[in-house]
Amino acid sequence: MTASPEATVPLFDPHGEVQALRAEIAAALTRVLDGKMYILGPEVTAFENALAASVGAKEAIGVASGTDALALALQGLDIARGDEVITVSHTAGPTVAAIHMTGATPVLVDIEEASYCLDPARLKAALSPRTKAIMAVHLYGCPADIAAMRAAAPAIAIVEDCAQAQGAISQFGPVGSLGDLACFSFYPTKNLGAIGDGGAVVGSDSAVMERVRRLRTYGWTRPQYAEMQDGRCSRLDEIQAALLSVKLAALPQSIARRRMIARQYQQALKQLPLILPSEPADCAHAYHLYVVRCRKRDELEAHLRAQGIGTGRHYPLPIHKQPGLAGRARIPAPLTVTERIGGEILSLPVFATMTDAQVERVIASVRSFFT
Numbered sequence: 001m002t003a004s005p006e007a008t009v010p011l012f013d014p015h016g017e018v019q020a021l022r023a024e025i026a027a028a029l030t031r032v033l034d035g036k037m038y039i040l041g042p043e044v045t046a047f048e049n050a051l052a053a054s055v056g057a058k059e060a061i062g063v064a065s066g067t068d069a070l071a072l073a074l075q076g077l078d079i080a081r082g083d084e085v086i087t088v089s090h091t092a093g094p095t096v097a098a099i100h101m102t103g104a105t106p107v108l109v110d111i112e113e114a115s116y117c118l119d120p121a122r123l124k125a126a127l128s129p130r131t132k133a134i135m136a137v138h139l140y141g142c143p144a145d146i147a148a149m150r151a152a153a154p155a156i157a158i159v160e161d162c163a164q165a166q167g168a169i170s171q172f173g174p175v176g177s178l179g180d181l182a183c184f185s186f187y188p189t190k191n192l193g194a195i196g197d198g199g200a201v202v203g204s205d206s207a208v209m210e211r212v213r214r215l216r217t218y219g220w221t222r223p224q225y226a227e228m229q230d231g232r233c234s235r236l237d238e239i240q241a242a243l244l245s246v247k248l249a250a251l252p253q254s255i256a257r258r259r260m261i262a263r264q265y266q267q268a269l270k271q272l273p274l275i276l277p278s279e280p281a282d283c284a285h286a287y288h289l290y291v292v293r294c295r296k297r298d299e300l301e302a303h304l305r306a307q308g309i310g311t312g313r314h315y316p317l318p319i320h321k322q323p324g325l326a327g328r329a330r331i332p333a334p335l336t337v338t339e340r341i342g343g344e345i346l347s348l349p350v351f352a353t354m355t356d357a358q359v360e361r362v363i364a365s366v367r368s369f370f371t
Helices: 014-019 022-034 042-055 066-076 093-102 120-126 146-152 206-215 238-269 297-306 336-341 356-370
Strands: 059-063 084-088 105-109 131-137 157-161 181-185 199-203 220-222 290-293 345-348
Touching: 014 022, 014 238, 022 042, 022 238, 042 059, 042 199, 042 238, 059 066, 059 206, 066 093, 066 131, 066 157, 066 181, 066 199, 066 206, 084 093, 093 105, 093 131, 105 120, 120 146, 131 146, 146 157, 199 206, 238 290, 238 356, 297 345, 297 356
Parallel strands: 084 105, 084 131, 131 157, 157 181
Antiparallel strands: 059 199, 181 199, 290 345
């Protein structure tokens, strides 16, 4: 029997998170309506400055999407056709789509079983004379081990894919401050979500950031004069920037709530035959997703659906099994862990406005499957 719609616990609730800040957001949007600039105006500048400060970087550049942020970051590092970028197969499609957008070749390596992030021990075997960057994905909100990647490949630039990890902290600082460049997505379901699309590139190398800034607007070095090739139109608009400034100020409380929900899950589900998320030592997970592993994943998923609990598979097919993304990829070694976890992973609901009653309902539903 399927639960009634009003009883459903969704996997995400971007609408609820916007409504919780409705008055502040309405005031911010009114500023935009009363202003005189709608593209690259004061709201974008204010948000860029606040975002950079929040991760300890010198600059942030607002762009149209997280995917564009990744592609522009690679372009900012002069990565182009013929180059190779190392990343993982267990990630969202945009990670590799952005590499394709530059003409470079993705090189797919395996992940760590505990963190689900790129395994630094796999890097040396993946390096080639064409390797120009590592795209390190902080998957699900767990900080990837950037320091170990640096040690394994000290001469290679690192771009952080922070789309799922805004608010996460490694032992060396916030995600977004660890690589040569970092990229964020503001898709509505993200930890810092807009009411449309958006993204940002963050960094502290002024020359590289200036190149990214020019590339986001046609490669212009001055108005209506394109000196740089491969520029595009990718700009965060004033409406999204105004809203994101409001939500950025509330982000610490939002992440704290996500962590509290995760602790409740950890405590309540630890005796069940599930593999629960883990946090690396001295790190703070941002819990964009709370992902468990279960050998009876499909049955558990169906049971929760019947109980009115939203779930997800992140991700149902790894990159190397998607012809549109895997076509040019190089795979230097077997993706053993990636292959093994694919049929086991299941995301449970976690969002900042989730009530204690909803958390308890998810816990009770999971437990009822095993009893």
